[in-house]
Amino acid sequence: MALLRDAELAGAFDRAAGTYDRMTSASPGYHRHLRRSARRLALPGLGAGWSVLDLGCGTGASTAALLRAAPLASVTGVDASVGMLARARSKAWPGRVTFVHAPVEGMTGAGVTGPYDAVFAAYLFRNVTDPDAVLGRVRDVLRPGGRLAVHEYALSGRAVDRALWSAVMAAVVLPWGRSHGDGALYRHLWRSVLDFDTADAFARRLRRAGFTGVRVLPQPGWQTGITHTFVATRPEGAGRSVRTVGRPDHTSGPG
Known part of the structure; x- marks a missing residue:
């Protein structure tokens, strides 16, 4: 099957937004x-004075995770789906949280320019048409020395992990999608993971994009070998001048 991309994928998420939180809450270990x-971003001081860009924030699950790890951080959530953002905005957030409707490829045109101290991207990169171009944009909006954490389904490359992923999808997720009229979205979810980089390949992609200190950290439980955290740093050097952490600048765009 062909994967959903760009406006077609955003539309599929729009349609699924009303039931998406129930689906993810039923997934063991998701939150x-x-x-x-x-937490692997390792933001100090509860995140006080740190500006964080939450790319592909969806209904706000990743935003909530960031605030659990760094409750004093300023967080800007960006997503291409109007429906998912509507769900996110309907929840209670501190005033330091803002949401912006934009595809990541067009986020600078929506006012999301940074520089940010950290970027968190959950379940984003296998859903974009050009991951290398998006990594370039992420690097551009990070301050020199800024931190990146990517939370993604990126298989280990072992056949057993591919088989386990497909088995879980066939037994639980695909039937859910069909029963709620969202079969195309969840078929995309299944295939996008199988077609995406292995964990080692995505780590190499990060290094090619100019990130340093790249580490690949597995998740526990049944998702070991399926879901990983990738942490990396934009190196110090040429580009935007380094600003003092604790004095954040503009972190939000138009809602």
């Missing part, structure tokens, strides 16, 4: 694993 990846 716990997001929180683990958010």
Whole structure:
């Protein structure tokens, strides 16, 4: 099957937005694993003075994970789906949280320019048409020395992990999608993971994009070998001048 991309994928998420939180809450470890990846950003001082860009924020599950890890951080959530953002905005957030409707490829045109101290991207990169171009945009909006954490389904490359992923999807997720009229979205979810980089390949992609200190960290439980956290740093050097952490600048765009 052909994967959904761009406006077609955003539309599929729009249609599924009303039931998406119920689906993810039924997935063992979904929110716990997001929180683990958010903690791996290792933001000091509860995130006070740190600006964080939450790319592909969806209904706000990743935003909530960031606030659990760094409750004093300023967080800007960006997503291409109007429906998912509507769900996110309907929840209670501190005033330091803002949401912006934009595809990541067009986020600078929506006012999301940074520089940010950290970027968190959960379940984003296998859903974009050109991951390398998106990594370039992420690098551009990070301050030199800024931190990146990517939380993604990126298989180990072992046949057993591919088989386990397909088995879970066939037994639980695909039937859910069909029963709620969202079969195309969840078929995309299944195939996008099988077609995406292995964990080692995505780590190499990060290094090619100019990130340093790249580490690949597995998630526990049944998702070991299926879901990983990738942490990396934009190196110090040429580009935007380094600003002092604790004095954040503009972190939000138009809602």
